[in-house]
Amino acid sequence: MNDTRTLAGDEVVEQVSALVEGVFERLKPLLAAAESVLAETPSAAALHRIRPQVTEALGGLIIGAGFVSAPRVLADSEFGFEWWTAGSPPAQLFISLDPGSENFLDYTRQSWFTVPRDTGRRHINGPYVDYLCTDEYTLTFTIPVSRGGSFAGVVGADVYVREFERAVRPRLRALGRGAALLNAQGRVIVSNSVRQPTGSLVREVDVPAWWSAGAEPGPVLRRCGDSPIVLVSEKQG
Amino acid sequence: MRQGMSHSARSAMFAPLGQVGRAEAVAARLVDAITLGFLADEEQLPSEADLAAQFGVSTVTVREALVALRQQGLVETRRGRSGGSFVRAPADPPSDAWRARLQEVSLSDLRDVGDHYLAIAGAAAKLAAERSSPEDIARLRLATDDLRTAHGIDFTRAERQFHLEVAAAAQSPRLTHEEVHLQSELGGLLWLPLEPGAHSCAEHAAITAAIDAADGDLARKLTEEHLLGALDRLADVHLGLLAP
Numbered sequence: 001m002n003d004t005r006t007l008a009g010d011e012v013v014e015q016v017s018a019l020v021e022g023v024f025e026r027l028k029p030l031l032a033a034a035e036s037v038l039a040e041t042p043s044a045a046a047l048h049r050i051r052p053q054v055t056e057a058l059g060g061l062i063i064g065a066g067f068v069s070a071p072r073v074l075a076d077s078e079f080g081f082e083w084w085t086a087g088s089p090p091a092q093l094f095i096s097l098d099p100g101s102e103n104f105l106d107y108t109r110q111s112w113f114t115v116p117r118d119t120g121r122r123h124i125n126g127p128y129v130d131y132l133c134t135d136e137y138t139l140t141f142t143i144p145v146s147r148g149g150s151f152a153g154v155v156g157a158d159v160y161v162r163e164f165e166r167a168v169r170p171r172l173r174a175l176g177r178g179a180a181l182l183n184a185q186g187r188v189i190v191s192n193s194v195r196q197p198t199g200s201l202v203r204e205v206d207v208p209a210w211w212s213a214g215a216e217p218g219p220v221l222r223r224c225g226d227s228p229i230v231l232v233s234e235k236q237g
Numbered sequence: 238m239r240q241g242m243s244h245s246a247r248s249a250m251f252a253p254l255g256q257v258g259r260a261e262a263v264a265a266r267l268v269d270a271i272t273l274g275f276l277a278d279e280e281q282l283p284s285e286a287d288l289a290a291q292f293g294v295s296t297v298t299v300r301e302a303l304v305a306l307r308q309q310g311l312v313e314t315r316r317g318r319s320g321g322s323f324v325r326a327p328a329d330p331p332s333d334a335w336r337a338r339l340q341e342v343s344l345s346d347l348r349d350v351g352d353h354y355l356a357i358a359g360a361a362a363k364l365a366a367e368r369s370s371p372e373d374i375a376r377l378r379l380a381t382d383d384l385r386t387a388h389g390i391d392f393t394r395a396e397r398q399f400h401l402e403v404a405a406a407a408q409s410p411r412l413t414h415e416e417v418h419l420q421s422e423l424g425g426l427l428w429l430p431l432e433p434g435a436h437s438c439a440e441h442a443a444i445t446a447a448i449d450a451a452d453g454d455l456a457r458k459l460t461e462e463h464l465l466g467a468l469d470r471l472a473d474v475h476l477g478l479l480a481p
Contacts, residue, residue: 100390101277104394105398109376127408128405129404129405129409129410131401131404131405131413135410136410137408185370185371186370187368187370187408198408199368199408199409200367200408201368201370
């Protein structure tokens with residue numbers, strides 16, 4: 001194995017890991033605010049109290065952030081959605097929360113909601129077409145929110161895939177054409193090759209199987225820190 | 238942005254119209270938006286000047302269109318300081334409204350927009366077959382199940398939701414935008430509940446199975462047939478409406 005390539009790989013892994021932890025770190029004050037509002041006044045009318053923490057989380061790579069409630073957690077509304085997008089000033093995003101409306105999209109089917117609900121753990125969803133909020137190719141970072149020990153919704157942050165790509169590209173480039181960052185399903189987030197573009201599934205290696213088997217680092221696949229993001233790099237012949 | 242409409246749907250709704258000076262086209266677009274619930278009951282419409290700018294037509298044209306909507310009872314104009322045009326949504330989308338809309342549409346326009354929709358939805362299905370993860374397939378199955386017993390507005394919603402999910406599974410923001418745009422342009426016309434949901438449900442299940450099997454050509458072909466079937470039914474109803 002070529003030493004410079006190993007070092008370059010280390011750098012990518014460290015950068016992605018730091019980037020992911022940075023996003024989750026910015027959600028922590030929002031998580032605390034959401035849990036305290038839900039503990040005191042679980043109502044849609046009270047959700048505005050978390051706005052300072054939402055707008056505080058925006059910036060850098062984070063272009064959208066907020067809280068999305070689980071059904072029937074709020075006293076005055078079946079669904080709850082407090083979400084803001086970056087800008088000066090930040091703008092609030094409204095979606096239809098009325099199941100009878102033509103426009104209603106059931107967010108409780110979205111993975112950014114279901115995975116934290118079912119696992120109790122933080123999650124990165126995507127890359128995916130976020131037709132609910134951004135209308136863009138997006139990564140959504142979510143953390144489960146609890147109330148009285150049970151799941152009450154998620155706090156989350158949106159990052160555009162193109163911005164994530166911009167951030168990691170310089171270091172990824174050093175690894176040459178066979179290098180890419182994948183999610184746990186083996187979907188490409190960023191790659192150095194047009195033959196394996198963003199959004200495509202890598203089929204040469206069984207990433208989901210490797211993941212379920214404990215994600216042991218090898219010459220081809222390496223997990224980026226504690227994140228569900230995998231660095232794949234071809235062995236140089 | 239107000240509640241009741243995703244911003245993509247809303248911007249598609251107010252996208253500039255191709256032919257300038259078509260009061261009928263503006264009226265038709267607004268009728269679709271109201272009868273399909275894109276614009277909520279009691280919602281205030283933008284000013285005539287704003288609507289004109291958004292549609293890319295003159296204020297005279299917008300005024301003409303609003304007169305037509307008032308006659309159909311879909312818009313109410315209030316005078317005074319808090320005045321303006323307000324939506325009066327029908328409790329149930331009245332069959333008369335879509336009948337009128339379908340009567341107006343020309344088969345050549347229907348064919349043209351149908352071709353466009355086929356190109357987008359067919360390509361989306363093919364790419365979805367290449368790029369769907371098990372998670373995507375699970376969502377497509379859920380969207381398919383929605384149609385099993387759906388009727389009325391639920392049928393329309395479930396049809397649109399399924400095709401939106403396919404475009405998203407294609408991992409393509411552009412095809413998804415186009416899908417949303419065409420859905421709002423064809424209004425609820427294409428997915429009028431003209432048949433039992435079970436029939437569509439079977440077609441969606443077959444498309445989902447082809448996507449799951451990573452068979453892009455089949456997924457595209459089945460999607461095109463599914464859409465052509467819907468367009469055929471529309472044409473039949475259209476001709477039926479014109480019959481003396």
